[in-house]
Amino acid sequence: MFLHPFLVCLVALAFVAVVFWGHRKRSKIEPGSALKQAAEQLEEGVLVIGVDGAPQLMSGPARRLLGWRDGEGLPNPLRRLLDSPTGSLTLKPVVLPGANDQVVEASVLPARSGRRIIILRDIGETMALDATRRDFVANTSHELRTPIAAISGLLDLLEGAEGDYAADLLARAQRRAAALGQMVEDLLSLARAESPDWALRPEAINVSALFEQLNDRFSPLADKNPKTALGFESTVDELEADPSALETVLANLIDNALTHTEEGSVQVSTSLAEDGTLSFWVKDTGSGISSEIAPRIYERFFRGDCCSFSQHSLSQGDKSESRGASTGTGLGLSIVNHLVSRMRGRIGFNSTEGEGTTFQVELPPQGGKTL
Template sequence: MRLAHRTLLVAAGALLLASPLLDAALRLAAAGRWAAAVAIAASAAAILAGAAPFAARRVSVWLAWLRGVAAGRESEPPEDLPEEFAAVATGIDSRAKAERERRRIEAERARLLEAVLERLPDGVLLVEPGLRVRFANRAFRELTDVSDPTGRPVTELVRDPDLRESLERVLREARPGMVRVAVPPGGERRFEVRIVPEGGRALAFFRDVTRLDRLEAMRRRFVADVSHELRTPLTAIRAYVETLLEEAGAGTAAYAETILRHARRMEGLIDDLTDLSRIETGAVPISPRLVDVERSVGAALEQVAPARREKDVEVRLRLPPGLAVRADPKRLEQILVNLLDNAIKFNRPGGRVEIGGRRRPGWVELWVEDTGVGIAPEDRERIFERFFQADSARSPERKGTGLGLAIVKHLMERHGGRVECRSTPGRGSRFLLEFPDPPREDR
């Protein structure tokens, strides 16, 4: 007989002998005959104690071998190993091998990812809730001249309140953010920091944009100078053409009208270029105060009324009573006019434009939604760039300058807000404006 079977038989026999004795001991105890109950229970315990060491020793040998299998140690199984234990061991061995392979692959991926991050020219920072550093790559360590920033507060490494605020917002709202910082504070090197949520943490990418900022400053100066130089001769051309129209006959009036129309279009382009250049450089003052949204919407609708009548576009308002935002009244109206002009220009005849708003925790949202042709997904990321037009064929009779949405974006940033576009080709677009919500006592 195999040792395993003998072990099981010994244990079973001991249980069969001890069970009646234990039952009798319980009955005697219930009857109050404690001395007899204790004596019989002691006899049952002696029977079990005699069999237990033998069975326990064998079971402990089997369990020790199973633990070795689970840990990946290869050894010959005991000769008396029951078939049930062998089956369990096979399953454990398969799972253990699969788990070791999974861990090996994960470790290899982690090493590869760390190697890639270490070689990136941009600084990479992983921040925990509480703004403590979990990981920093070589570029960031060199940028801050700190050999091991792990566990330290970000505010000790980059002392910039805008960066702190952006990181806290991303951690709180789980939405991407972007901010520009100087490292060290007040220094010449400028960094664009893109922050994305990552598993309850914030992942920040520091890109050096110092050279790009210098080139951008040169571009802005060039645009401002060209706009100024073009405005003078264009004003003269328009004045002369208007004079000619007063005296022109039927044959030449059409030509003069064409010249005047294009001169006005050029003036609009120069106005937009000048405005955008001044907004980008901070030359346009922003004087925020509490503004009634419905009143600003009404003023903007008056400016686009001729285009709305021409396209026969219906306007619907969905504004809660008394909704207000903290903004510069003139610039808020400019934002709304640019969005409404696009919503009408790229709408279908007889289409609809909806202007809505609501308050949510921390923000006031306004939106302009149309039933136009919509914007393709590949174009939505670029529509806020200067001169970019999603599709010049959308409205060939009414092309714009491609600067309106760039102006909207920069004005929203000057207000501490943001703008985003949601669109479905063939169904329309919605432009969402988000303004920081004023304190309750200021509403």
């Protein structure tokens, strides 16, 4: 997987080198030559540098990547690359006029008659992906380390403890272990939702049955707080979607709504637009989402300041039971976001601090009928 970009670069170099072979005898490269045409077909930028160090050919993509205009000399990093023995160099960053910053990787290959071929590749996206991967591993390790340290501390204390104190320590260690298990489950769900190999399995879903299932699952959690009512109302009979994905989406939204609603209600409902677009609504009268954290709530591991009223009060039910701690893992909405886009849907929310939040999940119409 990591080799892929290098292989692409190598193939591009080989391709250009083969075409270039036919031109080795000519000192000038004709504007309509096969080499020029071949270079224009490549996504990578191609430059052919003559013995005098001046470019004899610069493909369109190369010009765009370097922001090069006629009459300009080669950028300094490229000159340095040509002065150095054959190899590759990462130019960081090459700024294109009017475009965003780009990170361009340049590789050089010697050619006949003292010429050199330079291949340029935009590696900005690859680098951003690498950075995301690194962050994810770092965050995951950190998040896993915390409960593991807590469990090991509790087990140390348990050694030699007796009676109620020992029972309390044991219960706390068990809750931490369950929270750890939940986190691993969440990570697996996220990895599945992100994986292109994981296919959704849409089937007919009876919405009332789904709501009953969710009600059974969440009413014990809601009942822990007598000041909050949980309700479901559907105007749609049936839809076609992956049942497990849809349930995960709604369960996470309901879990969040209950977690952040001290008093009032959490209402789950549906609506059907004329074009067949089906929306699920999860509306709560809770703490709301502040404008500072609103742009970040779908990020992996992001947790806002938890709860005007503590999750401790709900800590016996559902996901919160296994967490046992006062916060979740911050993966819920990230999973939801991925699943909704895999279902070709959209998610959005409206929130007013102190008044509550409404999440809307919109699923596209399917062949004229409800998705």
